[in-house]
Amino acid sequence: MTGNPLSRRDVVRGAVLLGVGAATGGLSLAGGTPALAAPDAGTLLAVEPPTIASCATWGARSPGSLSVITSNPDKILIHHTAGANSTTYTQAHAYAMARSIQNFHMDGNGWSDSGQHFTISRGGYVMEGRHNSLTRLRAGSGMVVGAHCPGQNDKSIGIENEGTYTSATPPAALYDRLVQFCAYICDQYGIAASRIYGHRDYVATACPGNVLYGMLPQLRADVADALAGGGGTPPPAFSTIVDNTTSGRFTASANWLTSSYSAERYGADYRYANPEAVSDVAWYRANIPAEGTYRVDAWYPGIAGYNTATPYIVAAKSGNQTVVVDQSTGGGAWRSLGTFTLTAGDRNVAGVSRWSGASGYVVADAIRITRV
Ligand SMILES: [Zn+2]
Structure with missing residues (x-):
């Protein structure tokens, strides 16, 4: 620990890389019955201290x-x-x-x-x-x-x-x-x-x-x-699903109509709207318990003719992140939008935007947020 203490230099801190996953490879649930996987509780062993x-x-x-x-x-x-x-x-x-x-x-x-x-x-x-x-x-x-x-x-x-x-x-x-x-x-x-x-x-x-x-x-x-x-202290398990019918947790303008047409829907129905270059986001609200890393999944009924480039928005710590999803296919299952650092609080966490360059209805059905 020798040395001249008068001169210092800044510590170079690693940039925080935000994971914005591709809209593919999400979890797939057989049978179309949405269910929560049991969270991995991890081991509860603390790190073994040395003597x-x-x-x-x-x-x-x-x-x-x-x-x-x-x-x-x-x-x-x-x-x-x-x-x-x-x-x-x-x-x-x-x-x-x-x-x-x-x-x-x-x-x-x-x-x-x-x-x-x-x-x-x-x-x-x-x-x-x-x-x-x-x-x-x-x-x-x-x-x-x-x-x-x-x-x-x-x-x-x-x-x-x-x-x-x-x-x-x-x-x-x-x-x-x-x-x-x-x-x-x-x-x-x-x-x-x-x-x-x-x-x-x-x-x-x-x-x-x-x-x-x-x-x-x-x-x-x-x-x-x-x-x-060694286990450390695993983050507390947290997972929540917000559907378009979840009371007080979903907001969309009257431009978003309601349908129960597709059997791949989550719950009773879903909302849909024509794509247009307007700020008219259908938002999902969630109460994030603590800042941390969360995976955000989307569920939508996939139908040929639905929008092939639907922008999902995730309100991450670093700002709004956009993940584009092809809603004409791969529906009826949870699809990962990626993992994100989310801050604590009860607020709009994810949304579906109408601002798509592709044709076909954009759909807002359900969102799942899971701490990882
Ligand atoms: Zn030293």
């Missing part, structure tokens, strides 16, 4: 004044100690290293305690760094303000990894433990695996070394896998 030695366990000194805050960290910062790449992988060596770092930070730097929240030895031993880090992590609530990266000490968990990784590669014992430990931190605090950064992302420093820094994309992917495989 973490507390300050008392490795023999820390009493700290000076520390600040524990109620806000949670929103990211993890990876450091290397810039010390020797020791080949002593014992617990005794790990604990001695933790004491050595604390002595250096308190006596050399004049800090009140170890600067980092946690330390991992090359043998794979995880240790608390600054006092109170472990109790807050176990609680998944609040944090002690660290001293490992200016500007980030009250919003990131700092992990010191024993060694120097400018050209050397961390031992598997260290890396594997780092994956497991980061997954545990992400699970406890609700931090996305994508929010694991290197010290140098925030401060002009070589830390955590070119090699370890270059491994961060892999680390993020491995942590994401650990979270998925």
